[in-house]
Amino acid sequence: MNEYDRALSPAEIGGTNEESINFSDIAELDEASWQGAKLDEPDPTGPALADQLAERSPAA
Template sequence: MSKQYDKELSVKELAALPDEDIDFSDIPALDEAFWKNAKVQMPDRVKTPLTVRFDSDMLEWFKSQGRGYQTRMNAVLRSFYEAHRH
């Protein structure tokens, strides 16, 4: 089902939507062939060691997601950077 909204939804509002209210029709199905040939590709970028300070609750949340939390934090920062650099 798809539904038109009068305003853009916040992240909290989107998270509260029941699955049946989300329109997935524009997302192609991923079959066995896709997963058979899928590979994770990490960007070949040089990373610079850095000492930073983050809010404790945010850091603990990223760490609670398991190994690779620094990579995920970098991905979030990169996403913000990509969205705002132009």
């Protein structure tokens, strides 16, 4: 498992292959895990996520 001193950039995360990710410390989900699960759907009348993110990003 890799330990990182800093958060990875999106490009670094995108360049990571799945085989190098250690999933061993993530518990498997069973039926009880899903009992309180809720689907949180976006408001279809609201702005698209890409538009919201563009508004928050500093101008390039």
